[in-house]
Amino acid sequence: MGADMNTRPVSIFALGPSSLPLAEKVKAAVGGVVHAPAGLAADGHFGKATLAIAHAFDAGHAVIGICSSGILIRAVAPSLRNKAEEPPVIAVSEDGATVVPLTGGHRGGNDLARKLASALSAHAAITTASDVMFGEALDEPQDAVLANPQDHKAAAAARLRGEEVRTETTIRVVSGGPRHLVYHPKVLAVGIGCERGTDPDDVRQLLTRTLEQHGIAPGSIAAYGSIDLKEDEPAITQFPQARFFTAEELRAEKDRLASPSAVVEQEVGVPGVAEAAALALVGRNGTLIVPKVKGKRATIAIAQAAQAADLRQPAGRPRGCVALVGIGPGDSSLMTPQVDFELWKASEWVGYSLYLDLVEHRRNGQTRHDFPLGDEEKRCRHAIELARQGKQVALVCSGDPAVFAMAALVYELIDREPCRIAVTVHPGVSAFQMASARAGALIGHDFCCISLSDLLTPWETIVQRVTAAATGDFVVSFYNPRSLKRTDQIVKAFDILRPHRKPETPVVLASNLGRPTEKVRILRFDEFRAEDVDMLTIVMVGSSQSRAFVRGDGQTSAYTPRGYARKMGLT
């Protein structure tokens, strides 16, 4: 991950109002963003502190908590995997007297803790042995990797005994030992060009072979790059965080190429993708160290930056992505952690204002792109356009993003107008699931969902489907049941169902699910009145088997049996 304190975002967590002033002092000392529970004056807000802390950690942020070490340990424990990549986690006691770096000590955590302690006139409780003795880290230096971690313990112990330990920093493959630590600085960039459909393994093997032939350590590679035409090429996207350049940006490297090709120039407008991308990554002060090497269908080249800092935030841009996220019906406890994480990762939020408002308390520097109700196409096109510029976009939907929402439209647009962005879909709890759950278990047996909006679907098609649901004896959930202008559809749908349902069939009217104004009613089919329904309501009608009953506490429940009565020999 190569990031250090200069580039790593810092997330500061105040768990209550009393720790806010100290959190602000921490921010003044080391920068960053202060997160606090909703309602407090902070830069960002969270629902559940441990979840927010885990997300910040997973996203590679340095985490500073104004709280006990225990809270932070519990929050990040499930995410702890590889100490070489973990960001710093630092606990600051609420009285501001003690600063404890818990993880990532050598990823800048100890330095950050020292800086904090000095600003707060506190004590930095640094516990990593080599640091305590020498004020330096042996196993995880910044912008480099230790090539022989197996020798680190012996080397640190030798140093503690006062014996000499040699350290060597090189991009070459060198074997170290218990008295010889070898570091590979993160200074290399690999440029890749390939034909469409090249096997990703071929490119990997070409790279491995080339590195071996030149005796170069893979640990020194900091970045991979190619031309933007290859943004959707698996052979390139297999490298995490690959960066892409326009043909024009690559042409700017023309004079520095070692082996320009007229053929390639004719095909993609650049006299060589691999060399140009490697050079574009390392910048003007870098040099080409391995000119273009040809494989069967791919080429690679390697360039070296003048210093590791030049590659901390590599040039070019990442592949843009539209993440379709379903935030559930409303309450944030009904949102999956994955959706929460996607919202966190994105730099842009696109959506209907009401939905963006529902997640506003989680915003943490993301730009809002608000849209009015309707015109989903505009929303989707805007999200796709941002992704085409290399942005990471969350397209925010209520409920599930595929259920009468925008996921299918995004796929339709990229199907009709191909582009190279990544698209991912992250499910949410849909209104029908929530309504069934509130009522009991109405979707306990076969069910279907029908949108009554005839803005996009011809009314005859809707009639055909309602008829099939009526005769097929499905539990039916009606989305978009009634608007100010469309008042008839739900009445007609009930007319179609009436001959196939008993008068006592349970009907659930659920509005504003998961929001403070939530209202759920369970009534009989013959009690239904269309006037009780609006666009924020979902209407569910039971099958011939569905039942409603009143329990001892006076609550009515509705469910659809799956057939266990027959299995149990009951009727």
Ligand code: SAH
């Ligand atoms: N993607 C959403 C559905 C969007 S269509 C989902 O999966 O739930 C909009 C319709 O969904 C509304 O007209 C209403 O019928 C239903 N709906 C969405 N959210 C709702 C909520 N919180 N409470 C009740 N109905 C809701």
